[in-house]
Amino acid sequence: xxxxxxxxxxxxxxxAERTVSGEARRxxxxxxxxxxALLRAVRGIRHASLEERCRALVxxxxxxxxxxxxxxDMLYPSAGDELGxxxxxxxxxxxxxxxHSIHAKFYRFLDxxxxxxxAGKVAAVGAMEPDEEKQLTASKLPHEQQTGxxxxxxxxxxxxxxxxxxxxILSSETGEPISALIAGFPPSGEKAGGTGMESxxxxxxxxxxxxxxxxxxxAIGAVVSRAISGSxxxxxxxxxxxxxxxxxxxxxxxxxxxxxxxxxxxxxxxxLAGMHARLLRLRWQASGVGLLLLxxxxxxxxxxxxxxxxxxxxxxxxxxxxxxxxxxxxGALEFTSNELERTARFSADASHQLKTPVTVxxxxxxxxxxxxxxxxxxxxELGLLVHQTYRITxxxxxxxxxxRLDSGRVQPELVPVDLTHVVDTxxxxxxxxxxxxxxxxxxxxxxxxxxxxxxxxxxxxVQNLVENAHKYNLPNGHIRIATREENGMVVLTVGxxxxxxxxxxxxxxxxxxxxAAVGENVPxxxxxxxxxxxxxxxxxxxxxxxxxxxxxxxxxxTFRPANPIPVVA
Amino acid sequence: MNVLRTVAIFLAASCLSALxxxxxxxxxxxxxxxxxxxxxxxxxxxxxxxVLAPYPAFAVVYLDGNFAKPASLPVLQIVQxxxxxxxxxxxxxxxxxxxxxxFDDTAHNIFSFSPAKRFDLGRYTSAxxxxxxxxxxxxxxxxLRCDIHEHMRALVLVLxxxxxxxxxxxxxxxxxxxxxxxxxxxxxxxxKTTIERAVELxxxxxxxxxxx
Numbered sequence: 001x002x003x004x005x006x007x008x009x010x011x012x013x014x015x016a017e018r019t020v021s022g023e024a025r026r027x028x029x030x031x032x033x034x035x036x037a038l039l040r041a042v043r044g045i046r047h048a049s050l051e052e053r054c055r056a057l058v059x060x061x062x063x064x065x066x067x068x069x070x071x072x073d074m075l076y077p078s079a080g081d082e083l084g085x086x087x088x089x090x091x092x093x094x095x096x097x098x099x100h101s102i103h104a105k106f107y108r109f110l111d112x113x114x115x116x117x118x119a120g121k122v123a124a125v126g127a128m129e130p131d132e133e134k135q136l137t138a139s140k141l142p143h144e145q146q147t148g149x150x151x152x153x154x155x156x157x158x159x160x161x162x163x164x165x166x167x168x169i170l171s172s173e174t175g176e177p178i179s180a181l182i183a184g185f186p187p188s189g190e191k192a193g194g195t196g197m198e199s200x201x202x203x204x205x206x207x208x209x210x211x212x213x214x215x216x217x218x219a220i221g222a223v224v225s226r227a228i229s230g231s232x233x234x235x236x237x238x239x240x241x242x243x244x245x246x247x248x249x250x251x252x253x254x255x256x257x258x259x260x261x262x263x264x265x266x267x268x269x270x271x272l273a274g275m276h277a278r279l280l281r282l283r284w285q286a287s288g289v290g291l292l293l294l295x296x297x298x299x300x301x302x303x304x305x306x307x308x309x310x311x312x313x314x315x316x317x318x319x320x321x322x323x324x325x326x327x328x329x330x331g332a333l334e335f336t337s338n339e340l341e342r343t344a345r346f347s348a349d350a351s352h353q354l355k356t357p358v359t360v361x362x363x364x365x366x367x368x369x370x371x372x373x374x375x376x377x378x379x380x381e382l383g384l385l386v387h388q389t390y391r392i393t394x395x396x397x398x399x400x401x402x403x404r405l406d407s408g409r410v411q412p413e414l415v416p417v418d419l420t421h422v423v424d425t426x427x428x429x430x431x432x433x434x435x436x437x438x439x440x441x442x443x444x445x446x447x448x449x450x451x452x453x454x455x456x457x458x459x460x461x462v463q464n465l466v467e468n469a470h471k472y473n474l475p476n477g478h479i480r481i482a483t484r485e486e487n488g489m490v491v492l493t494v495g496x497x498x499x500x501x502x503x504x505x506x507x508x509x510x511x512x513x514x515x516a517a518v519g520e521n522v523p524x525x526x527x528x529x530x531x532x533x534x535x536x537x538x539x540x541x542x543x544x545x546x547x548x549x550x551x552x553x554x555x556x557x558t559f560r561p562a563n564p565i566p567v568v569a
Numbered sequence: 570m571n572v573l574r575t576v577a578i579f580l581a582a583s584c585l586s587a588l589x590x591x592x593x594x595x596x597x598x599x600x601x602x603x604x605x606x607x608x609x610x611x612x613x614x615x616x617x618x619x620v621l622a623p624y625p626a627f628a629v630v631y632l633d634g635n636f637a638k639p640a641s642l643p644v645l646q647i648v649q650x651x652x653x654x655x656x657x658x659x660x661x662x663x664x665x666x667x668x669x670x671x672f673d674d675t676a677h678n679i680f681s682f683s684p685a686k687r688f689d690l691g692r693y694t695s696a697x698x699x700x701x702x703x704x705x706x707x708x709x710x711x712x713l714r715c716d717i718h719e720h721m722r723a724l725v726l727v728l729x730x731x732x733x734x735x736x737x738x739x740x741x742x743x744x745x746x747x748x749x750x751x752x753x754x755x756x757x758x759x760x761k762t763t764i765e766r767a768v769e770l771x772x773x774x775x776x777x778x779x780x781x
Contacts, residue, residue, distance in 0.1 A: 061719040062680070069712045071682030078682075172719065173621065 006294065013290035020286060021279055028275045035197060036251065036268055043188045047163070050185055051145050054167040057083055058181050064172050067179050075109055076119045079181075083107055104183040105162055109169075112178055114138040126184070129153065138260060141177035142168050148261025149203050150184060158210045161187055161201045164261065202228070202252060202265040209267065216243045224252050224267055240272075247272040344407030351400040358396065362389040398527040402512070405534045412538050416450040416562035417458050419490065423481055425459070426466040430479075439473050439496075444482035450562035451490050453539040458559075461543070462492070464532040465555055469496035472553070489541065490561050495554035506545050532557070591747040591770040595778035597628040597740035597756045614657050614722040621712070621724060622759035623657035628780075629726055629757040630742045631660070631733030633765070634750070639731065644668060644702070647713070647723060649677050654713065654723035660757075661705060663729050668702040671695045678716035685709025685727055692717070710760055726757060740780075749774075756780040 057063075062078035065071060083104075106126025109117045114137050119125045132152045148164035162184040168177040187201075200209025200217075207221035223241050239250045251268040365386045369379065404410050423445050430441065451458070469479045477497030484491050501509060508514050512530045533543040541558035548554070600622070614621050642665045648655040650672040661667065671677050672695055679701070680689035685708065690701040705711060705727045715721035736742040736756075744754075749772040755765040764780045 059719060061714050061716050062682070064719065065680070065682040065712070065714050069682045069714075070684060071687070074682045074687075 002298070005297075009290065009294045009297075013286065016290075017283055017286045020282060024279055024282055025275070028278075032197065032249070032251075032268075032270050039199070046188055047147070047165075050163075050165055050183075051167070054145065054165050054181060054183055058167050058169045063169065063181075067169060068171060068173065072117065073120075075117060076121070076125060079107070079109070080121075080124050083183075104185050107181060107183040108133065108136055110136070110138060110141060110166075110180040110182065112141060114140055114180075117179075136164070136166075136182050138166070138180070141180050142166060142260055143177060144168065146259045146261055147256040148259055149201060149255065149264035151203050151206070151208060156210060158208060161203060161208050161264075163187060166261070197271075198269045200267045200269070201255070202267050204262060207267060209269070212243075212269065219243050220248075220250055220267065220269055223250055224265065227252065228265065241269075243269075247276065340407060344403045344409070346403075348400060348403045351396045351403065354392070354396050358389055358392050362386060362393075365389060395527065398531050402527065402531060402534065405531075405538065410538060412454045412457065414452045414454065414539070414560075417453045417455050419449045419451045419458065419462075419483065419492065419559065420445050420447050422455075422458050422462050423466075423492075426462045427481070429463070430466060430470055438476055439470060440476075440478050442478060442480040442482075444480070445492075446483065449483055449490065451539075451559035452562045453559060457535045457538065461532045461535050461539075461557060462494075464528040465492075465494040465557065468528060468555075469494050469498075472496065472498040474498060485561075486558075488561070489558040492557045492559065493546070493554055494557075495547070495552055497551065498548070498553040500550055501545065501548040501553060503548075506548070509545065510543075591749055591772060591774050591776065593630075593632075593744045593747060593754060593768065593770075593776045593778050595630070595742060595776075595780065597630060597736050597742065597758065597764075597780040599626045599628060599736070599738075599740040600758065600762075614724060620759045620761045621722070623724070625738050626740075627658075627738055628736045628740060628742075629658070629660045629728075629733055630736060630744060630780075631728050631730050631755055631757070632744065632747060632768075633730060633753040633755050636730055636732075636748075639664070642666070646670060647725075649673055649679070649715070649721070652718050653721060656723060658724040658726060658735075660726040660728055660733050660735065662731055662733075663708050663727050664704065664706055665727075666702050666704040667725065668700045670700045671697065676717065677721070679713060680716055681711050681713050683709065683711040686711045686725070689716075724760070754778055 060078070062081070063075065066073075066075040066078050104126065106128055108119065108125065108128075111117050116133050116136055122128075129152065132150060135150055145168070146164075146166040148166065150162050150164055151159055152162060154160040163186075164182055164184050166180050166182045169179040169181060170176065171178045198209060198211045200207055200211070202208075202221070202224050205225065207217050207224060209217055209220070212220070220241055220243065223239055227239060241248050241250050249270040249272060251270070252265045255264045255266050365382055368374065369382050369386065374382070423443065427441055427443065430439075466479070466481070469481075473479065474497040479494070479496045481495075482493050484493070505514075510529050510533050512527060514529075529543070536543040536557050536559075540560045543555065543557045546554050546556045614623060639662060642662055645659065645661055645665055645667045647659060647667055647669050649669065652673060652675075659667070669679050669690060671693060674695070676692045676694045678690065678692045681687060686703065686705050688703050690703065693701055705725060708727045708729045711725040711727060713721075713723040713725060732744055732747055734742050734744050747770055749770040751767065751769050753765045754768045755763050757763045758780075766778055766780070768776060768778065770776070
């Protein structure tokens with residue numbers, strides 16, 4: 001994966017670098033070209049102004065008079081008056097912008113045959129070597145201004161190239177050229193800047209470019225010569241040349257197209273070293289940036305993936321743990337459920353198993369009671385034993401019920417149950433008991449109070465509470481049974497005089513087989529409250545001990561009303 | 570009787586002596602203008618193929634020979650007005666002084682490089698006094714120019730003879746008061762063309778000479 005990414009990145013970098021290099025190369029090229037264009041524009045302007053100056057000079061009447069009125073001896077003297085300021089003045093040499101001055105170095109007139117009219121006082125017209133002067137001659141006088149170039153000796157070691165402007169002098173009588181004024185101007189002082197370009201002139205099979213060393217010049221000269229002899233007037237694109245170990249581009253362009261003078265070419269040499277250096281630097285920069293980006297990318301992706309991996313890993317671990325826990329929990333649950341079921345089944349089975357012997361026992365005892373030949377004491381004893389069997393049966397039933405409640409197999413069918421009736425029935429049952437307590441029962445239950453429950457179980461609950469109220473009562477005590485509405489539930493309170501239940505035991509009394517510090521004399525087996533609470537909970541309510549102090553013990557059982565009572569806020 | 574004869578002879582002689590001045594009449598064939606003049610119609614010197622001639626064309630016919638020096642010569646004038654010379658071609662006797670008054674608002678600078686007379690009057694306006702002048706003391710054709718107005722042109726034909734005349738625009742001329750003897754009669758037609766004829770002048774003769 002990493003390899004793929006790296007490969008793609010390198011590929012992209014290469015393309016980008018190539019594009020950028022191409023762009024840079026083109027930018028360099030256009031920089032060269034624009035610089036060249038600028039130079040040419042400046043030179044063009046200068047040239048145009050020089051030409052205009054020459055044209056103005058040759059219109060002078062005295063020059064025409066000298067040429068037309070058979071007074072050639074007056075030609076140069078008259079010209080001297082007019083063209084005197086044309087010649088370069090030594091006084092202007094050192095001034096600023098001297099190199100921009102348009103003063104001529106010399107001037108000459110041609111006769112109608114194109115030969116140079118010799119000047120009398122050469123100093124006044126600028127000194128020239130004879131062979132230089134010969135180059136001014138023309139085979140015929142031109143009709144239009146011509147531009148030419150002349151390589152002559154000068155103070156510089158390689159001489160100088162002057163720009164010749166030949167302006168025809170047309171007869172004011174015939175309109176034909178009768179002479180020409182040739183003025184030689186110093187080369188433009190404009191120098192290329194910035195790009196390190198060097199420029200020179202190719203003239204007469206030689207290259208005038210003092211800025212270059214001899215070998216470089218020779219090499220470039222050979223290139224230019226070859227290109228020019230290939231009959232091109234200009235090089236549209238640079239010709240690559242290796243000079244002094246570095247690459248250069250060579251441009252050339254004809255300086256005086258269409259001129260009667262010999263052709264001269266401007267040669268521009270552009271060192272590519274700068275461009276190459278920049279390109280190389282660009283390449284390095286691009287590579288560096290690319291590598292940096294790649295490194296950053298890799299680091300970032302590693303970091304992100306690490307960060308993502310950790311929670312994922314944790315998640316995986318946790319899920320594993322959870323899975324294990326879950327499995328364990330499921331196992332435990334199953335075990336518990338199995339256990340419960342076993343227990344329930346056990347209770348049920350046990351109860352069922354117990355019922356039979358108890359029935360047999362009771363039947364046997366009843367039979368014994370029915371005998372006439374037993375002594376009273378035996379009959380009393382038998383009576384107690386029968387009572388005990390009823391007790392066993394009761395326990396068995398309770399156990400069975402509890403087992404069934406525990407196993408969750410009890411689905412009560414909740415119907416409206418007349419609580420008042422149930423209470424009345426239970427209170428009536430109290431009176432049937434062997435009542436040596438002489439208790440007073442107070443009822444505060446509205447008639448026809450309907451709750452939602454199962455009749456049998458409701459009976460059991462109330463029976464249990466009422467029996468306890470009776471069982472644990474004090475001599476001459478009271479029992480008070482009341483109902484009220486609270487939070488949309490029906491609350492049944494059963495209170496009685498009793499020994500107080502210690503607070504520590506308040507919760508324990510609801511446990512199975514709990515009998516507190518009650519003696520065996522008190523009938524009961526400790527399942528009642530447990531069953532009652534379970535049944536109350538089954539009905540969607542709750543059974544609570546709300547008060548047990550020195551005087552009064554009160555239990556509260558809540559039931560769902562059969563018709564929902566609007567909650568009084 | 571003698572008196573009558575004397576008077577008659579005297580009369581005849583005087584008639585004869587009156588007829589003793591030779592006259593040459595004739596006509597010069599003036600070159601037809603084949604091409605339109607190059608110079609503007611404002612100026613009167615025309616150039617056709619490098620040859621200057623006045624326009625409208627006329628010629629100068631003169632008797633070439635040795636003549637006595639004049640006692641005095643009149644002063645002539647060539648006026649500059651409307652940026653032209655008022656005379657296109659002025660024939661005059663050698664030694665004539667010519668004034669060049671400037672009637673223009675601008676300055677003029679009359680000069681000539683002609684070998685017959687090189688002079689430069691300098692720049693002057695109409696206010697210049699004395700009026701710049703030049704004496705033409707060599708025979709020949711003098712081309713006058715103005716250094717300021719390059720198209721201003723005039724010709725001065727300096728002749729060594731008192732006997733010269735301009736032809737009319739048809740080329741006709743009439744020279745009178747000519748001495749008798751052998752002379753050359755010349756017709757100056759343009760700056761490059763002067764035709765000559767040898768003439769034998771008898772006193773009182775009336776010749777007719779046509780050029781060519």
